[in-house]
Amino acid sequence: xxxxxxxxxxxxxxxxxxxxxxxxxxxxxMAGYLFSAPLIVGIVGFALYPMIAALIMxxxxxxxxxxxxWVGFQNYSYVLTDKAFWQAIYNTFYMGxxxxxxxxxxxxxxxxxxxxxxxxxxxxFKGIYFxxxxxxxxxxSILFTFLFYPSHEGLLxxxxxxxxxxxxxxxxxxxxxxxxxxxxxxxxxxxxxxIIFLAALTSVPRDLYEAAEVDGASWFHKWWYITIPYLRSIxxxxxxxxxxxxxKRFTDVWLIGGTAGNPAGTLMTGVLYIYRNGFLxxxxxxxxxxxxxxxxxxxxxxxxxxxxNRKSNFD
Amino acid sequence: MTTTFTEKKVMPKLQxxxxxxxxxxxxxNWILTLILLLGxxxxxxxxxxxxxxxxxxxxxxxxxxxxxxxxxxFSTMTYQTAFTNIPMxxxxxxxxxxxxxxxxxxxxxxxxxxxxxxxxxxxxSGIVLVAALSTMMIPFEVTMIPQYLLFxxxxxxxxxxxxxxxxxxxxxxxxxxxxxxxxxxxxxxxxAIIDGASELKVxxxxxxxxxxxxxATMTILQFLAVxxxxxxxxxxxxxxxxxxxxxxLAMFTYNQGTPLPSVIMAATTASLxxxxxxxxxxxxFIVESIALSGIKQ
Numbered sequence: 001x002x003x004x005x006x007x008x009x010x011x012x013x014x015x016x017x018x019x020x021x022x023x024x025x026x027x028x029x030m031a032g033y034l035f036s037a038p039l040i041v042g043i044v045g046f047a048l049y050p051m052i053a054a055l056i057m058x059x060x061x062x063x064x065x066x067x068x069x070w071v072g073f074q075n076y077s078y079v080l081t082d083k084a085f086w087q088a089i090y091n092t093f094y095m096g097x098x099x100x101x102x103x104x105x106x107x108x109x110x111x112x113x114x115x116x117x118x119x120x121x122x123x124x125f126k127g128i129y130f131x132x133x134x135x136x137x138x139x140x141s142i143l144f145t146f147l148f149y150p151s152h153e154g155l156l157x158x159x160x161x162x163x164x165x166x167x168x169x170x171x172x173x174x175x176x177x178x179x180x181x182x183x184x185x186x187x188x189x190x191x192x193x194x195i196i197f198l199a200a201l202t203s204v205p206r207d208l209y210e211a212a213e214v215d216g217a218s219w220f221h222k223w224w225y226i227t228i229p230y231l232r233s234i235x236x237x238x239x240x241x242x243x244x245x246x247x248k249r250f251t252d253v254w255l256i257g258g259t260a261g262n263p264a265g266t267l268m269t270g271v272l273y274i275y276r277n278g279f280l281x282x283x284x285x286x287x288x289x290x291x292x293x294x295x296x297x298x299x300x301x302x303x304x305x306x307x308x309n310r311k312s313n314f315d
Numbered sequence: 316m317t318t319t320f321t322e323k324k325v326m327p328k329l330q331x332x333x334x335x336x337x338x339x340x341x342x343x344n345w346i347l348t349l350i351l352l353l354g355x356x357x358x359x360x361x362x363x364x365x366x367x368x369x370x371x372x373x374x375x376x377x378x379x380x381x382x383x384x385x386x387x388x389f390s391t392m393t394y395q396t397a398f399t400n401i402p403m404x405x406x407x408x409x410x411x412x413x414x415x416x417x418x419x420x421x422x423x424x425x426x427x428x429x430x431x432x433x434x435x436x437x438x439x440s441g442i443v444l445v446a447a448l449s450t451m452m453i454p455f456e457v458t459m460i461p462q463y464l465l466f467x468x469x470x471x472x473x474x475x476x477x478x479x480x481x482x483x484x485x486x487x488x489x490x491x492x493x494x495x496x497x498x499x500x501x502x503x504x505x506x507a508i509i510d511g512a513s514e515l516k517v518x519x520x521x522x523x524x525x526x527x528x529x530x531a532t533m534t535i536l537q538f539l540a541v542x543x544x545x546x547x548x549x550x551x552x553x554x555x556x557x558x559x560x561x562x563x564l565a566m567f568t569y570n571q572g573t574p575l576p577s578v579i580m581a582a583t584t585a586s587l588x589x590x591x592x593x594x595x596x597x598x599x600f601i602v603e604s605i606a607l608s609g610i611k612q
Contacts, residue, residue: 025438031514032437038420039428039447043481047450050458050465057461074439101602113351121348126357127598134590134601136543138561139583142568143365146378146576153378155364187358195606251545255565271456271546278460279550288460295457302452 017028054288061287075289085290087265088273089297095178095269096246099185107190108231111197112223126198130191137188141255144184145171171256174264181252181267193238200234201227238308240302247298250275270294328505369580378576397582405556406563407589413478413559416543418534421485425533426526429492430518434504444493447486455547463550477551478541487608488533495529496522532604535597540591560586 025033033040058075061068079085114125132140147155148170157167170180208226217225228235250271253261259276261268274294278287362562363384368374371386372393381386398401428447432440484561499522507517548562558566568579594601 022332028435028514029437032431032435032440035431035435035514035518036428036437036440036443038424038483039486039489040443042424042481042485043443043446043450045465046462046481046484047453047458050461051453053461053465054458075352110351110354112346116344117347117351118344120347121351123599125351128358128601130598130602130605131594132358132542133605134539134594135587136545136561136590138543138545138565139587142564143361144577146368146580147364149378153380153579155360155382158380158382187361190358192605195602199606244454248454255569258569274456274460284460284464291457291460295454298454299452308390 010270054291057285058289058292060285062283062287068243068285070283075285076293078286079290079293084265084268085270085273085293088261088268088270089294091178091261091266092247092249092269095181095185095249096243098179098191099182099246100239100242103186103189103242104235106186107193107238108197108235110190111194111201112227115198115201116195119247126195129194132188133191135188137251138255140184140188141252144180144187145256148180148184169263172263173265174266177257177263177266181249181256184252189242193242196234197231198236204230233309236305240305243301243305244298247294247301270297347432357517365580366584368577369575369584374577374580375575393577393581394585396578397585400578401563401567401582402555403560403563403582403585406558406560407586409557410542410559410561413475414538416418416475417482417541418480418537420479421482421488421537422530422533424483425485425488426492426523426530427518428489430496430526432489433493433496433513434499434501434522444489447484450462450484451486451490458548459550466551472551473553473557475557478547485537488537491529491533491608492526495526499525532607535593535601535604536608538593539590539601 028251034093059072061071062077091243092227110129111151117125149155149157150167150169150172152158152161152167154167154170156170157165160168171177204227208230209222212222212226231250248271249269251268253272254275257263257267257272259272259280261272270290271294274287274291277283277290323483364382367384367386370389370391370393371379371383372388373379373386375396428443431437432444455483462481463472464471471477471480503521504517507521508514512520543561545561546563548559549565550574552558552562555563555566564582567582571579
């Protein structure tokens with residue numbers, strides 16, 4: 001109480017100084033700038049500067065940082081007419097969309113199941129399903145190249161053999177490689193989505209379900225009419241995050257398919273294309289142009305999805 | 316609705332119905348648990364296979380057929396081979412050094428700026444917050460080339476400064492810290508300032524101890540991110556002596572012509588041990604941190 005009255009007292013002298021304050025920054029402001037200085041340096045040095053430098057580089061002849069001849073939109077037109085780039089974007093979308101759709105559906109079902117499990121089991125399942133999420137993509141990729149070994153020695157092919165399925169090529173068969181990457185991704189990210197869905201499920205008001213039960217709703221009706229609408233924004237969030245991450249795919253495809261995106265270029269992704277042009281072919285101008293195009297694609301996707309989300313929320 | 320005299324007949328029926336409902340619910344619960352258990356097996360089998368194969372000397376040259384979970388020639392030779400061929404310990408120490416440095420820098424930056432935005436509300440604090448949040452929209456993959464060239468120009472490539480300096484911009488941490496400090500009362504600061512404490516002292520003495528939970532969350536998130544990252548180490552580090560664990564492991568398998576299943580599995584298993592230990596002890600906390608980070612975004 002005493003302190004509070006003191007603080008209200010302290011307001012008066014600062015009020016008196018008001019005209020001076022307009023010109024001068026207060027001590028508080030100075031402290032604020034000092035405290036935020038590391039962040040501001042970080043933003044300027046490692047976000048703002050690289051963004052601008054990348055933009056400039058994308059309009060210059062490849063090689064070196066700044067100080068090369070301007071070439072206008074030449075880099076962009078090179079990228080946009082490069083078949084390999086479109087193949088990379090197609091692959092990226094293919095794997096991204098498939099893993100987002102399957103990932104959201106599966107994890108939603110999984111979260112609903114875990115939510116209805118007994119509390120004793122709930123934490124156990126949470127722990128198990130989440131485990132792959134802390135494992136690095138490097139380890140996951142190495143592990144899955146063995147599990148998905150293309151001959152009959154591979155564990156998955158062996159298991160499929162029980163059902164009379166002939167050994168599949170998985171990562172080495174161009175028609176399967178992308179789906180195999182999606183399967184691997186699902187194993188890794190299912191837990192993350194599930195945990196977020198579970199947190200959201202617990203936030204759905206219980207009385208809604210109780211009211212529905214009184215009206216004689218089945219579990220499916222409750223799920224369809226209460227749970228899903230209630231979780232719509234979380235589902236949207238998951239789709240956005242999943243899409244953005246999908247567009248940035250690099251580590252797994254680089255380890256499994258190499259810099260050529262083998263087999264037959266099916267594992268070539270947008271970022272791998274950038275990496276290849278920038279760091280192997282040393283075509284920095286082309287690589288930055290490609291990265292800007294990728295950035296714009298991600299930005300447009302994000303904005304579109306957010307728009308869609310806002311619209312559907314108004315209904 | 317129905318007349319009262321049927322009540323006697325209805326009651327046993329109702330009881331039966333409740334009983335059968337209970338039973339079907341119990342059966343349903345069992346089926347549910349069973350499905351989830353089956354799914355858990357699918358999730359865990361890759362780990363078990365990896366751990367078991369890593370001890371299988373018989374699988375050092377080729378993947379055994381038929382696949383087995385129990386090592387035929389149980390031996391730790393696989394680990395010895397892995398550790399002599401790949402300087403695993405060195406890589407792990409390197410990763411740890413990078414992780415600690417990045418955590419220190421990023422938490423320092425995030426907490427100070429988060430506090431300043433939340434409690435000092437200095438002129439332009441809103442702009443700083445918006446700027447920080449909008450940098451989160453920029454994928455690292457877009458800025459990696461200029462960043463690489465920048466460090467090249469500063470002659471800081473192939474040094475860990477290439478990791479510490481970008482950690483200054485931990486915008487998500489700033490956001491987490493700001494949201495956390497928003498919940499702490501501002502009167503604490505005002506009172507201490509009136510008592511003549513400096514802003515720095517107020518922050519260090521009063522607020523910092525209260526921020527330990529959010530610092531722990533950020534530490535976990537950053538540790539996992541740094542430990543598991545590959546792309547930036549791949550670009551920034553050139554001399555093998557400086558490789559992080561992921562880069563070392565990736566390079567070894569990448570450049571290896573022959574498969575060497577059990578040796579590679581041993582190396583991979585070893586690379587996971589720190590993370591798995593962390594997960595075993597802090598499982599609930601880690602899951603909560605990551606869920607929090609997901610929801611807050």
